[in-house]
Structure formats: structure tokens, C-alpha cells
Amino acid sequence: MNDQRISFSKLVNTLENILLKYGVASEKAKKCAFLFAKTDLDGVRSHGINRFPLFLEFIRKGIVDPTAEPRQESSFGVFERWDGQGGPGNLNASFAMERAIANSEIFGIGCVALKNTNHWMRGGNFGWQAVDSGKIGICFTNTKPNMPAWGGSQPKLGNNPLIIAIPRKSGPVVLDMAMSQFAYGKLANYARAGKNAPFAAGFNQDGILTQEPQTIIENELALPAGMWKGAGLSLVLDMLAAVLSGGDSTHEVNKAGAETRLSQVFISMDPIKLQLDDWLNEKCDDIIQDLKSSRVFEGKQVLYPGENVMITRQENLEMGIPVDGSIWNQILKELEK
């Protein structure tokens, strides 16, 4: 990899200018660019600007409609359903979490189900959105089928990322986990480096667990995290997303050959409205302090979910965001078109 470091503002401005050329309206282009850039700022390089070229391709192909607005389908105060109308996934998701946050300030809890949306890129962004507003945030999405059910020999489940975010003054706790033990992107990295995954990562064609990335990628048989447990959790998250939104489920996604028409759920809880703020911060501090006091195995350390993000973000703000040179050149060419 040939990395260079780009400042956050330059990254946002560059992406924003390209999105304007692609017909995204001004305020939306700024927001969409911000979400892509923030993903790299936070060190989640698998879901940031390296997906930007594909995102533009989805706009060109008409899979993502850059002008689409979410449309409300129903509202029951605490619960709303929205149709994403095929708009940009990160904008739709950010909008849905904003609605959940606003409703939680009125009712204590807000839940928004969103159908017919596109890939939200980094789900953690919407967890951070909640904690940055002082809220507890939970969200999940379905995906195309990319993991086998337990016992199954073909991809039937999605890796359906789940985000649970809890505000804390000295560092929010933001869990952002997909249901596969390793992302396919990570497996591809291992394969390119000629390495095995550090733990069992999927199945070979005989249903035996393997650490060999190429075999897993070819068979599309990534291991559900926790084996039968992650497989079960993936299934019920897909069911909840499809049932609550009235949208498509994992087995319907990708039928047209592209990962689109996704279903998602966004939940916010307002600690102030629910009068939890007397103890929230102290309890969270106590729990994290106890966790960090753990004895560790030699050479290991214990981190809480999101802890690395805070460290990386600070470093990247000071030194610039590492960007793969070939991706950056690809993006700059879009400006010249």
C-alpha cells in the first residue's frame, strides 16, 4: 500500500465537489462527503473512501438515486417507518437516526425502521451520531446473503452489522460488529498477503472450518461470529429489519444483481428524558475502569469498543488521514471529468 496523508477538510471538500457533479444537492453533498471522510478519520478504512468509487458507480447505474428523499410511511410517536426510496445509504441512515434521536427527546425512546435504502457504509457513524447527541443508540441493517446458516453449505444469511453505542464523557462505548467473524475485505487482505486468518474464518467445500482465506472467499462461506450463535443472531436481525420496516429481507436483497433495497432499524434512548443521567456516566466509568483493570495475557491489552477510534481520530486530525494512493488518484480523476 502506498499511503499518503490528507487533511480531514481537504478530504471532505474533495468528495463534496465530486458529489455536486453527480447531482447531489449542496447540503446533502456536504453531509455525504463528511460521513465518508469521517469513516477514514476514525480509522475504519474498509468502509470509507475506498468504497467511494463503487458508490459513484452505483449512482451512474441508477442503483443509488442521488436526489431521492426519504418518505414517511407511518408514525406512532415512538415508532416511525420510512421508505428510503433508493437514496444514498449513508444519508438515509443519518436521517433515520436523527428522527429516532428527535423522537427519543419527546418520548424517551425513538425507533425508526427504514426500507428500500442503500448500503450505509460504516454503521458505526450512526452510533457516534447518537452518542454525540448524548443518546444511547442502537442500529442494525441487513445485507445481501454472504454467510451460511449453521450446517448450510451456501450463503443464506447476511453479515448484518449491529451497532450499540453508549454515551460517556471520557469516551463513548461504540460497538460496531458485523455477524461474520472476519469481513470479506479482511480475508481478501490476508489472501493478498499470502497469509492465513489468525483464527478459523470460514468453511471449505467439505464443511470443515478453515483459516485459508481464498477457499472461504471462493465458496462465500465466511464463518458466523460465534458459529451457530452469530448465525442465529444474523437471522433474527434480518427478520426484525424486514418486519419492522416492511422492506426486503436478506434473501431478497441482491436478487437484481446488486446489494440494494436494504432494511434497517435505528433506536435512540434519551438518558435525560428517561432520568438516567444521574448515574449513567458514573456507572459507565465504573464498568470501563473495572474492564481496563483486567489482568492480561502476555503482550495483550484490553480495549473497550470504540477506544481505538478515539485514539486514531486524534492522530489523524493531527497528522492527516492515511489514504491509499491509488484510491486517491482514482478520486481526483473524478474531479477532472
Place this chain on the structure above:
Amino acid sequence: MNDQRISFSKLVNTLENILLKYGVASEKAKKCAFLFAKTDLDGVRSHGINRFPLFLEFIRKGIVDPTAEPRQESSFGVFERWDGQGGPGNLNASFAMERAIANSEIFGIGCVALKNTNHWMRGGNFGWQAVDSGKIGICFTNTKPNMPAWGGSQPKLGNNPLIIAIPRKSGPVVLDMAMSQFAYGKLANYARAGKNAPFAAGFNQDGILTQEPQTIIENELALPAGMWKGAGLSLVLDMLAAVLSGGDSTHEVNKAGAETRLSQVFISMDPIKLQLDDWLNEKCDDIIQDLKSSRVFEGKQVLYPGENVMITRQENLEMGIPVDGSIWNQILKELEK
């Protein structure tokens, strides 16, 4: 094991009569006995009557107060907080899910956080309670510390069971998963049989993954399901339970030497109130049908969460519930006291 089969009604009546002797009021004794017996009826033998003797011991020791009533701490319509006041864990949990169900019928969603309660025994019971009322049910509890954090060499996390239940006419989907890859009870069974666990189940004292049950039990180093992923999920579930209820977190549980003062959360969503009932059943059927159509590895089959329960329940209703002879004798002796 020396099993005999006991009818469901005989099992309930026997447990009920013992509970009456232990000072549990009539209606509550019936309910508590029903929940214990239903657990065995559904085939979850690890969390049913084989825990009944320990439950009685907890009453004798004053850890479980058989006369305690849950007390409401606050209410915001969609969200309520209750103090379990050290009452029987399965009764408190059933009460809390009932409140969540009732509120979901008014507001669409009901969420009840419960502090200062005792072990709920089988969490799946409260998922079934929700789907039996036609509701989507989600609940989770914290536990004493019994798993290491990722990188850690001592138990710091609870195995914090999570239940997600979705109603379906031809068979509800009820996921009931603890955050450890294998339960300690299951590891003890492997150890007694002189067998290894079928997959990595924990760590040895050098932090290396092992399938050897005795080593794991001695070190209290059960593997989080999905490794760092289950460890992260366990942490945030404990944080949510403690923060929402204002109760104790995993690191505080067990400080007095017994697993008590637990924190739990119960969520119900009413598909009728939320107008999801037009498509809920059809969507769930489609998803399960697609799952069950999966190609499988030789000798394997694909089951959805809860599918085994329905099969076992039917068999046990017809043939009687398998009960370990020594446990049954222990229970019958309580009747003679």
C-alpha cells in the same frame, strides 16, 4: 444419567407444593413452578428443575426473598423502571415482560428495566411469553463475571444471555443465546464424559485457545462467542442493563459471594399497534422457507432458533418430560420435609 419421564402437570404440581412450603404465595407458587417445569418441557434441561434445589437453597439463605414484590421506580409510558427487591428471578422477569407487553399494546413499544432481581433461570421463557401474546420480544440480563475480556486473563465479563423472539403462526423464532461459546454446564458435561468440546471453548493459562473443558473451568476462561465480538456485545449489554435499570453491573454482581442483584431489560413491540401485522407472518414465513431451503453439508441440517423447542415440547407433552432420577429424588425429599 438415569432419566425418568414425568408428566408436565405432575412436575408443575410437585414444584408448586414445595414452593408453598417455602412461603411462596399461592398464585406465585403456581407461576414459578410453571416456569421451571416449562423449561424442561421445552428441552432446556440446563436451566430447569436441575437448578430448583439451588433456588430453594437461595431462599433458605435469604438471597431470594419469596415474598418480595417488584416496586415501580419510574414510568415514562413507553419506559418503566422497577426494583425486583430480591424476589424470585423468574417471577420478576415474567412480571417485567408482562408490563412491557401491556405498554406495547398502548404505545406500540414497551421497555421495562429491572434492577435488584435474581437469576431468571431460562431467559427463553420470556421470549416465548412475548410471542405467545403475539408480540416481538427482546430481553437480556447481566450475570456474574465468568468470561475474560478479549486479551484478558481473568473473568471480567458476564455471559449475559440475550433473547430475541419473533411471533410466527407456524412456529415462532426464539433466539436464546448466552455470550459464551459454550455454557459452563455443557463444559462440565464434556469433562465428566472425558471428552473435548467440539470447537475451541476457552483459554488455557497461557492464553491459547483450547477445547479441553477442565482447563477452561479451572481458569474460568470460557471463550466469548465470536471471540472479540461476543466480548464486546457482552460488555455493552451489561452497560445497557445497568444504566437503564440503575442497578448493579456485572463487576458488582457476586461481590457478596452469590449471583444476585442482577439487572435486566425487557422490550415488547406490538405488531398490531404498529400496523405490521399485514406482512409480519408472510415475511417471516418467506425468510424461514428460504433458510430451510439451504443446501447443507453432508449429515447436517439447518434449524431456525426455536425450531428444536417446538419438536421437543410436543414429544415431552406426549411422552412425559425426561427428568434426572437423582434430581427428582432430591426434589421429592423436599416434599417430605
